[in-house]
Amino acid sequence: MRITAYAEELLSESDRLTGWPQRVLVMQKNWIGKSRGVEIVFPVADRSEKLSIFTTRPDTLYGVTFMSIAAEHPLLPVLISGRPEEAAVRTFIEKVKGQDKTVRTALNQEKEGVFTGAHAIHPITGERIPIWVANFVLMDYGTGIVMAVPAHDQRDFEFARKYHLPIRIVIQNPSGTLTEPAESTHRLAAAYTEEAGTLVNSGPFSGLPPLEAQSAIARFVEEKGLGKEKIHYRLRDWGVSRQRYWGTPIPMLYCERCGVVPVPESDLPIALPEDVPFTGKGGSPLSESPSFLNTICPKCGKPARRETDTMDTFVDSSWYLCALLRSRQCRGDGRCAHRLLDAGRSIHRRHRARDSASALLAVLDQGDARPRPDQGR
Ligand SMILES: [Zn+2]
Numbered sequence: 001m002r003i004t005a006y007a008e009e010l011l012s013e014s015d016r017l018t019g020w021p022q023r024v025l026v027m028q029k030n031w032i033g034k035s036r037g038v039e040i041v042f043p044v045a046d047r048s049e050k051l052s053i054f055t056t057r058p059d060t061l062y063g064v065t066f067m068s069i070a071a072e073h074p075l076l077p078v079l080i081s082g083r084p085e086e087a088a089v090r091t092f093i094e095k096v097k098g099q100d101k102t103v104r105t106a107l108n109q110e111k112e113g114v115f116t117g118a119h120a121i122h123p124i125t126g127e128r129i130p131i132w133v134a135n136f137v138l139m140d141y142g143t144g145i146v147m148a149v150p151a152h153d154q155r156d157f158e159f160a161r162k163y164h165l166p167i168r169i170v171i172q173n174p175s176g177t178l179t180e181p182a183e184s185t186h187r188l189a190a191a192y193t194e195e196a197g198t199l200v201n202s203g204p205f206s207g208l209p210p211l212e213a214q215s216a217i218a219r220f221v222e223e224k225g226l227g228k229e230k231i232h233y234r235l236r237d238w239g240v241s242r243q244r245y246w247g248t249p250i251p252m253l254y255c256e257r258c259g260v261v262p263v264p265e266s267d268l269p270i271a272l273p274e275d276v277p278f279t280g281k282g283g284s285p286l287s288e289s290p291s292f293l294n295t296i297c298p299k300c301g302k303p304a305r306r307e308t309d310t311m312d313t314f315v316d317s318s319w320y321l322c323a324l325l326r327s328r329q330c331r332g333d334g335r336c337a338h339r340l341l342d343a344g345r346s347i348h349r350r351h352r353a354r355d356s357a358s359a360l361l362a363v364l365d366q367g368d369a370r371p372r373p374d375q376g377r
Contacts, residue, residue: 001237001238001240002237003235003237003238004233004235004236004237007032007034007233007235008034010028010032010235011029011032011034014028014029030234031234031235032233032234032235033232033233033234033235034231034232034233034234035056035231035232035233035234036056036229036230036231037054037055037056037057037058037229037230037231037232038054038055038058038217038218038221038222038227038228038229038230039052039053039054039143039227039228039229039230040052040053040054040055040058040061040123040147040221040226040227041053041123041226041227042067042120042121042122042123042129042147043120043121043123044079044118044119044120044121044131045118045119045120045121045128046119047078047079047118049075049078049079051067051069051075051120051131051143051145052143052145052227053067053142053143053145053146053147054142054143054230054232055146055147057149057152057153057214058213058214058217058218058221059170059171059195059199059202059205059208059210059211059213059214059217060149060151060152060153060170060171061124061147061170061202061217061221062124062125062168062170062199062201062202062203062205063149063150063151063152063168063169063170063171063201063202064122064129064147064148064149065129065148065149065150065160065165065166065167065168066129066130066131066132066148066150066156066160066165067120067129067130067131067132067145067146067147067148068113068132068133068134068136068137068145068146068148068156068159069116069131069132069133069134069137069144069145069146070133070134070137070138070139070144070145071092071093071096071097071133071135071137072097072138072139072144073139073144073145076089076093076116076133079116079117079118079131080116080117080118083116083117083118084117085114085115085116085117086117088114089114089116089117089133092112092113092114092133093133096112096133096135099135101138101140104135104136104138105136105138107155109135109136111134111135111136111155111158111159111162112134112135113132113133113134113135113159113163114132114133115130115131115132115163116130116131116132116133118130118131119131123221123224123226123227124203124220124226125203130165132148132159132163134146134159136155136159140236142232148160148165149170150165150166150167150168150191151167151168151169151170151171151178151188151191151192152169152170152171152191152192152193153191153193154190154191154193156191157188157190157191167180167188168180168201169188169192169200169201170199170200170201170202171192171194171197171198171199171200171210172197172198172199172200173192173194173196173197174196174197174198178192195210195211196209196210197209197210199213205217205220238312240311240312240315241307241309241310241311241312242309242310242311242312242313243282243283243284243285243309244284244285244310245272245276245278245285245286245310246272246310247310247311247312247313247315247316248310248311248315248316249269249270249271249272249286249306249307249310249311250307250309250310250311251263251267251268251270251307252306252307253295253297253298253304253305253306253307254304254305254306254307255297255299255300255302255304255305256302256304257297257299257300257302258297258299258300258304261297261298261299261304263298264298267298270306272286272292273286273289273291273292275289275291275292276288276289276292277289284308284309284310286306286308286309286310287308292306292308293305293306293308294306
């Protein structure tokens with residue numbers, strides 16, 4: 001389901017849900033994960049490749065001391081090819097790929113990485129910046145590569161300390177007490193992540209407050225053709241297919257001649273077969289039922305295969321309100337349909353927009369048989 005096309009709408013319309021608990025609205029906003037920032041291009045030193053990064057903090061651009069790339073990044077094999085570091089990086093990639101993504105990005109997770117041997121060129125200063133593979137960078141969000149600013153990002157800070165990478169302060173706090181860590185001792189106890197203070201060590205942007213610097217640097221980068229302003233969403237399209245028996249069959253067929261063919265409306269609904277052996281060996285149970293699997297292509301009449309995945313449970317629980325509205329009980333009775341719709345609304349409020357299926361059933365069981373007008377549902 002292409003929900004990414006609705007990201008902005010989902011976000012702005014959530015402001016109209018006045019009766020909803022704050023916690024749910026915050027969850028919704030975080031799930032959409034909108035952020036405004038700049039995409040900046042860092043050329044790779046001595047190679048023709050370019051690395052695109054996304055940052056919400058362009059004001060810290062002068063504080064970049066290394067880059068962190070995801071182990072899954074398609075450019076990584078190119079970056080390490082033929083370098084002495086190649087074997088070590090490949091070992092690290094294999095190790096990271098087996099790790100759970102939620103664990104990899106957890107804040108308290110041990111940050112691990114390895115130097116690729118490659119460098120990027122800072123787009124403004126021209127400085128050579130080492131590129132590291134890091135376990136906490138994923139391909140799923142942003143571009144799969146991050147500009148690391150250890151003085152002003154806690155994750156980068158911990159990584160830099162562990163691997164003795166430079167930490168460069170580019171935002172001085174309002175009281176002016178931040179001190180550059182010396183070679184052997186780290187006097188900075190944690191990253192300074194506030195957006196208050198003044199830019200330092202930042203060329204022509206030194207002296208600006210961070211928020212002002214964000215737009216000034218974004219503008220500069222865009223004017224020089226080094227990048228462009230961008231809006232990013234964490235939201236991803238929704239894969240609705242599941243490898244289990246209970247679920248709504250996906251009404252699609254596969255034909256060798258015609259490709260993917262939708263099941264004609266006259267053949268709907270598709271009933272789940274009753275001759276499925278549950279082997280526990282994994283995969284879609286429906287693929288174990290030849291009577292279900294093998295069918296005829298409605299276009300060319302030749303043998304075809306049915307889709308054997310079923311839909312995610314959220315598809316079932318949202319469609320059946322609609323199905324009940326069309327049930328025999330409601331036919332020819334407009335008021336009945338209205339009552340059911342009203343019941344659905346109050347459930348959505350009461351149950352905090354979670355799965356409403358069981359609550360809906362409870363109401364419907366009595367709702368239609370025992371009409372209770374205006375009892376404040
Ligand atoms: Zn066909």
